[in-house]
Amino acid sequence: MTCKYLTNILLAVLLCGVHACQTTNSSCDKKNLTVLEPSKKLDIKQDFIYQILNRKTQRQGGQQVSVFVKYRYDDELLESNTFPDYRKMRAISLHYLQPSADYPASAQWEVLSRAMARELMGKFPIKGISVQWQVFPNEHPKKGSPYEPGFHGSVFTMGNIEPLDLLRSNRK
Numbered sequence: 001m002t003c004k005y006l007t008n009i010l011l012a013v014l015l016c017g018v019h020a021c022q023t024t025n026s027s028c029d030k031k032n033l034t035v036l037e038p039s040k041k042l043d044i045k046q047d048f049i050y051q052i053l054n055r056k057t058q059r060q061g062g063q064q065v066s067v068f069v070k071y072r073y074d075d076e077l078l079e080s081n082t083f084p085d086y087r088k089m090r091a092i093s094l095h096y097l098q099p100s101a102d103y104p105a106s107a108q109w110e111v112l113s114r115a116m117a118r119e120l121m122g123k124f125p126i127k128g129i130s131v132q133w134q135v136f137p138n139e140h141p142k143k144g145s146p147y148e149p150g151f152h153g154s155v156f157t158m159g160n161i162e163p164l165d166l167l168r169s170n171r172k
Contacts, residue, residue, distance in 0.1 A: 044078060045072055046072070046073050046077075046078055047070055047071065047072045047073070047161065048070070048071055048073070048083070048086060049068065049069065049070040049071075050068075050069055050086050050089070050090055050093075051066060051067065051068050051069075052066060052067040052068075052090065052093060052094065052097070053066045054066055054136075055067075055097055057097045057098060058098055058099055058105050059097070059098070059099060059105050059106075059107065059112075060105065060106065060109075060135075060146065061138075061141070061144065061145040061146045062145055063135050063136065063138065063148070064135075064136040065097065065133055065134060065135050065136065065153070066133075066134040066136075067093055067096075067097070067116075067131065067132070067133055067134070068131070068132045068134070068164055068166055069089065069090075069093060069116075069120070069129065069130075069131050069132075070129070070130045070161065070164050071089075071120065071121075071124075071126040071128065071129040071130075071161065072126060072127050072128040072129070072159070072160060072161040073125070073126060073127070074125045074126060074127050075127070076125070077125055084124050084125065084126075088124075089120055089124060092116070092119060092120060092123070093116055093120070093131075096112050096115065096116045102115075103115065108154075109133045109135060109153055109154040110154040110156070112133060112154070113131045113132070113133050113153075113154040113155065113156035114156045116131050116156075117129045117130070117131045117156045117157070117158055118158070121158060121159060126159070127159050127160045127161075128157070128158065128159030128160040128161025129157070129158060129159060129161060130155065130156070130157040130161055130162070130163045130164040131155070131156050131157075131164070132153060132154070132155045132164040132165075132166055133153040133154045133155075134151055134152075134153045134166065134167065135148065135151065135152050135153045136151060137149055137150050137151060137152075151167060153167075
């Protein structure tokens, strides 16, 4: 596909106020654009992702972690073009990195990813969320730290969204 072709499709979608269009042949001139009927609405999704990279935590013997959060906007947000500020969500996520009364230093990664996802889903207009904790290897631990070979962690997903799987993505 050429850039001109994609630009023409985008213009037709925006100008006609429809959800999709297609070409009737390989030509890129505007007279060949055909608007799809309203009954053939596409399933439109928009996601956002943020990361908290390489943070030292007091959890589980002082591990180093990265946290990835991907969420899908509610349909109403797509129509209004008004989206929540991810920095507020990220601030909530940062609280889970260090021990608290609710989640002590020994809390398992699975418990933390589930609690974080539930809190974010409850406070923001999203219809799905996936949280992945990536714990760095600790193959040569100092005294008192656990031996934990290889990257590992927890993925918790709820709602209408595909699970994050960043460890698998890096194995290509």
